[in-house]
Amino acid sequence: xxxxxxxxxxxxxxxxxxxxxxxxxxxxxxxxxxxxxxxxxxxxxxxxxxxxxxxxxxxxxxxxxxxxxxxxxxxxxxxxxxxxxxxxxxxxxxxxxxxxxxxxxxxxxxxxxxxxxxxxxxxxxxxxxxxxxxxxxxxxxxxxxxxx
Amino acid sequence: xxxxxxxxxxxxxxxxxxxxxxxxxxxxxxxxxxxxxxxxxxxxxxxxxxxxxxxxxxxxxxxxxxxxxxxxxxxxxxxxxxxxxxxxxxxxxxxxxxxxxxxxxxxxx
Numbered sequence: 001x002x003x004x005x006x007x008x009x010x011x012x013x014x015x016x017x018x019x020x021x022x023x024x025x026x027x028x029x030x031x032x033x034x035x036x037x038x039x040x041x042x043x044x045x046x047x048x049x050x051x052x053x054x055x056x057x058x059x060x061x062x063x064x065x066x067x068x069x070x071x072x073x074x075x076x077x078x079x080x081x082x083x084x085x086x087x088x089x090x091x092x093x094x095x096x097x098x099x100x101x102x103x104x105x106x107x108x109x110x111x112x113x114x115x116x117x118x119x120x121x122x123x124x125x126x127x128x129x130x131x132x133x134x135x136x137x138x139x140x141x142x143x144x145x146x147x148x
Numbered sequence: 149x150x151x152x153x154x155x156x157x158x159x160x161x162x163x164x165x166x167x168x169x170x171x172x173x174x175x176x177x178x179x180x181x182x183x184x185x186x187x188x189x190x191x192x193x194x195x196x197x198x199x200x201x202x203x204x205x206x207x208x209x210x211x212x213x214x215x216x217x218x219x220x221x222x223x224x225x226x227x228x229x230x231x232x233x234x235x236x237x238x239x240x241x242x243x244x245x246x247x248x249x250x251x252x253x254x255x256x257x
Contacts, residue, residue, distance in 0.1 A: 019208055023219070024194060024226035026211035032201070032234045039240060074240055121208040 019085065019121055028120050030082050031075065037089050038074035040115035044107045046099035048135040050077030052092050087122040094133040105129040150195055152178045154221040156188050159197055162217050164210045166235040167200040195225050200233040207231050 019026045041047055051059060059076050077092040089112060095104050109127045116124050159165055168187025170176045176198045177184040187198045197218065201210050211229040218227055
């Protein structure tokens, strides 16, 4: 029986795309893994925003700065540790109100693992997700102060 | 002798490579007379190539393709490929135009 299949869905690590070869090694920077994880997490519906409270506040201010404002930062709320063959990922999320948090976090975990294993060939050992807040909808105008 | 300039040109010719990069501090380069070639250097008989990849393709494959493309110019030296950055997909790339000015806050006296 042939071992070769035309649709090989195994991650790159098991397909012989070794990161360390005889002709030199391939290194993937942490920031690359962070970007992929950030994009993959945001792709899941139910994820409203990413990052902890302070990072979100500063991130919003930074985005709106006329100088140096660079739009949303995809790596906000993502921390990674990358070794030669493996990666571990921590993600901080804000979810939309009304979603099932276990379902959303499992989808985020699956999508992040799949994307990183496909795109980098690294094996993802763990994805820790912390849901920091629930988005309740666009708040109406803040109440005017009672005294002037 | 490895031809650094040809290596840089061959790497930039790969469709999956967006750019070469000098690393976080821009120090990865070969310093030639009157100019420097960013993103390529030879350290301890190993060619180091620092690249920015385009979004989409598996990075080990990208590295293999680049390695094959620059091999003829590397004079038999091993080529280490460092993927230092990745270009985000178009819809997530920050827009170059400045954001609209913030509305002026009303002055309360």
